Amino acid sequence: MVRDREDSAADSDVDGDAGMDPDTDRHSSVESESSTNGGERGRVNYQAVIDLVDEWITERPRAVILTFFLLTAVFSVGLGNISTEAGTEQFTKESPSQEALEEVNQEFSPAFETTNGTTQLIQQGTNVLSKGELLAILEVQQRLQDRENLRVVSTSSAAAIVAQTIDPNATTVGAQIDAIEGASRSEVEDAVQRAAQSDGFRGIVSDDFNREAASASATIGVVEHEIPGGVSTTAGQGGTSPLTPIQTTAQSVVGSVDSDITVFGSGIIAAENGSVITDSMLIITPAAVLLIFAFLIYSYRDPLDLLLGVIALGMAIVWTFGFLGIAGIPFSQLLIAVPPLLLAVGIDFGIHAINRYREERVEGKDVGSSMRIATDQLLVAFFIVTGTTVMGFSSNGVSDLPPIRDFGFVAAIGIVFTFLIFGIFLPAAKVFLDELSIRRGLPRFGEQPLGSEGSALSRVLPVGLVIARKAPYVFLIAVLLFTAGSSYYATGVDTSFNTEDFLPPEDVPDYLESLPEPFAPNEYTVTKTTNFLEENFASAEDDTVTIYAQGSLTADYALESIHHANRDPPDSFIASNRRADAQSILMVIDDYAAQSPEFRRLVERNDVDDDGVPDDNLEEIYDELLSSPYRSQTLEYITEDYTSTQIVYSVKSSASQDAITTDVHSMADRYRLSATGTGNTVVFQEIADTILASAIQSLAVALLATTVFLLLIYHMLEGRASLGLVNLVPIVVSVALLAGSMRLFDIPFNALTATILAIALGLGIDYSVHVVHRFTDEYELTDDVFAALERTVLGTGGALTGSMLTTASGIGVLVLALFPVLGQFGVLIALTVVYSYITALVVTPSVIVVWESAIA
Known part of the structure; x- marks a missing residue:
């Protein structure tokens, strides 16, 4: 039985619900009919729950408001407990190659022991090997040693080498200063030329070093500090470092010397990583607030409604981040994206709630009745949106990367909080405010809903309806082909994971530097210094990978296995005479054999095939090494129980991360021992592969879960x-468009954008849910598909427009973030919102027309 609005009103009059306008409760009457006459379609009578919520919202708004304010106070306690976590280390925690790297660092203690940490002193100038510049860096070394809180164990520099070349007895920094001061300019130049014969000296001066002129534009000094408990050996850069207070203090010491000297190390990197998070938030938040505020003014057009919306958004942020502190989840770079996502959903919910309520108010209904009708419809729509969005975010739980899992969990919790605040608190606050305004005679503005008949927007919104009337099948075929093409094109999207993604920018844009305090970002040196080292020091460009081999090193084949593996290495390995450039226990054996005739004879006696590599009595050979002056070098490559060894290979800096990783695994397969490839390059490529897998898995899980949920x-x-499939079609189109746009705009899957496809599904479906659910309500009343669609696109379409403009601009400000990956994420989320809006209003009407034709 099809009923019009008058029939619905009559039923409401019979029910006589207290406090309600009997001429208007059309949703309840339709639900009443469905529970009696529509049971054969399997519909569940959820109205009892909705009525209970309606009663609290409309009859007890003060109690609702007080309850939510008290909960906000509780969650605000957790804000003070939020810790931060930055850098790439957070992504490598559960990586197999990272675990192998940590075992290497733990077992080969002489070279990799972490009881001490180091600070680099990077000196730049016209000629840092001049007498004055040599004295300057020695003065810095002396001042750092004199500061007890810096725990300086030793210092070294090119200046120290030159000083000891002049006076071999100058073993202290003070004596080295005296040696340089007492030498003439020509004596200093002669000492530099003699020092250049040392590999140690050449390794710490820049590539432009001129021996004849005794000049260089840069050099590196090293200060070693005693660090109780040691420092981390994880691949990449961590978010905290025990060297941070030491190196920040060292900066102030260095600043007092008249020379261009930069302090660099893991402590500086950690400090700037933490600072860039704060600076990004200080820039993004006000910009987002300004843009959001501007569009909210357009959407609400009433100062009191605007105030309610802003308060609700603030509560959602406080609840979510208060929960973060209470749960002890650290705030990482990825979680910077959570506030904009909550704002996106919150803005959408708020605009829909107010706009739907206004649709009823303009027809003359009272406050309580209007809000009951609005919440009857919207609580269901909000529930569907929340369910699908939570599934989209929660699908990141299948990721092997802990930060992505945390991001998905926190975002999902935040969306649930947003649903409660905008589904219950905001309507109750609106009822309380409007009733107060009526009693006090306060003026109100902008009571007309967005997209109302006769407005400029109402002439644009029905474009999808026009297409649905004329050629829905042809249009959907075209959409299908375009979606398939975009999906195929998206298979070429790159995947990356680099330290640079998490470092502050080398140059902060001028428009950000001109911002007033406290919004102006700090000066960042890490990226600039890193690039300088790579460009000016050949050793900084060198890259190495490690094979970690386990097994009995006393077996006859153990050393031969290493020797044979090094023949004809893969293309990315540096080689000479068709042998890999490797540092291993074989190198130590050769070096000691060259120094000790007795040891050389021992090796030769046990070299069965006369290839220079011993085959027999390996335990005796190792014992000799450990009792020799080469003990420390030996323990760099084998453990004392002779069960593990590391082989370090040099690889080409021009080779891709993927090629190096593939070749390392290929090299490990050559070993007869149990061998694993590791090193920073390998760890980072493993994370990049995991990122791609996470993107695909999360999307698959989100798509499956959302489909089942909607059905x-x-x-x-x-x-x-x-209707669940009808709801799903527009968002599948928008996800395909988004993936294609990633390739078009050269945005790779990285640590943050790996979440984007699942988020696009969860966040974007918001738009199609509102359209489909509003259509079902209108279709119940008219049984005319086009009439129902027209009322849907004009009513809900107006709210969607306000939501889209506010959300896309509010999230788009992430491009101002000081992290490159965060800017890319902001662009993609803005595209997600725009694509979802367009497909919801343009594609959905044709899908509904085809659906209605199929079930007719």
């Missing part, structure tokens, strides 16, 4: 599971 929810609520 079930529409079966339960409307008795038509097929």
